Amino acid sequence: MRVLVVTAVAAEARSVAAGLVGCAARASRPLPSGHTVTRHLLTGHTLARLTGPAAPAVDVLAGGVGPAAAAVGAATALATAPYPYDLVISAGIAGGFVPRAPLGSLVVADAIVAADLGADTPDGYVAVEELGFGRSVHVPPPELTARCADAVASSGHRTLTAPVLTVSTVTGTAARAAELTARHPRAGAEAMEGYGVAEAAAAHGVPAVEIRAVSNAVGPRDRAAWRIGDALDALRAAFQPLSSGVFLEDS
Numbered sequence: 001m002r003v004l005v006v007t008a009v010a011a012e013a014r015s016v017a018a019g020l021v022g023c024a025a026r027a028s029r030p031l032p033s034g035h036t037v038t039r040h041l042l043t044g045h046t047l048a049r050l051t052g053p054a055a056p057a058v059d060v061l062a063g064g065v066g067p068a069a070a071a072v073g074a075a076t077a078l079a080t081a082p083y084p085y086d087l088v089i090s091a092g093i094a095g096g097f098v099p100r101a102p103l104g105s106l107v108v109a110d111a112i113v114a115a116d117l118g119a120d121t122p123d124g125y126v127a128v129e130e131l132g133f134g135r136s137v138h139v140p141p142p143e144l145t146a147r148c149a150d151a152v153a154s155s156g157h158r159t160l161t162a163p164v165l166t167v168s169t170v171t172g173t174a175a176r177a178a179e180l181t182a183r184h185p186r187a188g189a190e191a192m193e194g195y196g197v198a199e200a201a202a203a204h205g206v207p208a209v210e211i212r213a214v215s216n217a218v219g220p221r222d223r224a225a226w227r228i229g230d231a232l233d234a235l236r237a238a239f240q241p242l243s244s245g246v247f248l249e250d251s
């Protein structure tokens with residue numbers, strides 16, 4: 001199986017790559033300026049175990065912050081890689097809807113939702129499909145979501161399977177958090193790239209999933225309460241069982 005993982009920033013890409021024990025390293029062809037590609041190199045021990053046609057190849061791309069940058073990065077990688085991908089993963093840190101997704105926990109998306117792609121009206125928010133344009137939700141194949149969630153949970157980190165919202169503006173007030181919760185009562189996390197990655201993957205006919213590690217609570221802005229290091233550690237832990245489990249299946 002060939003997998004493209006799209007993070008926003010290099011620190012996230014490094015955490016993902018650090019967790020990819022035993023995956024063959026491949027670099028995408030050069031991408032537009034501002035994009036970086038992290039190669040994950042095989043260690044001697046796992047190289048021996050995984051060399052051969054069945055070894056999974058995982059490319060990790062830091063495509064930038066926000067849905068537009070993520071879509072451009074993912075679409076460019078999908079269009080220019082010298083081989084087709086079987087799976088695209090949007091991965092990184094996120095705000096968690098506490099208490100469902102506490103700091104340091106992991107969220108595997110069962111829906112990737114553009115939560116602010118629509119219109120504000122006197123009667124409330126109207127999603128883009130209600131306006132007659134496109135869609136605001138991508139549903140990853142449920143069986144794939146379940147396999148990813150099982151693997152991620154085996155990392156020992158608390159894992160929730162739930163919708164992950166994509167926003168262009170980070171939530172910073174209790175009122176906005178309440179509004180999002182009212183519209184998406186099951187939401188587990190909020191981040192800024194998943195929907196862009198999912199749109200790019202859909203355009204190329206490739207399934208997409210989203211995996212997030214919670215660095216902060218969705219709600220009133222409190223930078224002192226962020227736990228980015230803990231979230232990056234959880235992200236690395238999440239990709240370790242994925243690389244030896246899901247990525248190897250159906251190779």
Ligand SMILES: O=C(O)c1cccc(C(=O)CC[C@H]2O[C@@H](n3cnc4c(=O)[nH]cnc43)[C@H](O)[C@@H]2O)c1
Binds near residue numbers: 092167169190191
């Ligand atoms: O300045 C702030 O108050 C603030 C609060 C949380 C996150 C940010 C960022 O600029 C990080 C954006 C980056 O990280 C992901 N992320 C992490 N936490 C959240 C969140 O609560 N809501 C949305 N995105 C978040 C996101 O995917 C970006 O890649 C600033």
